[in-house]
Amino acid sequence: MDGWVIAMMLGASLFLGAIALFAFMWGIKNGQFDDESKMMSAMMYDDEKELNARADADKKKEELKKRNYKPE
Secondary structure, three states: OOOOHHHHHHHHHHHHHHHHHHHHHHHHHHHOOOOOHHHHHHHHHOOOEEEEHHHHHHHHHHHHHHHOOOOO
């Protein structure tokens, strides 16, 4: 393989990588990856058993915090 083919392939890959990086940074700047409603939508599709288990885990966590709390 000639050296010019490698150089051309390297140049093309750097150019395409720069375009992809620019598009990614533009998406971050414009909030394309912000999904504020993801948690609320996910809760709508959880079944009752999973939600109850999570609520019980949160209650146990709060009880442990109250037990281990030592005022200074």
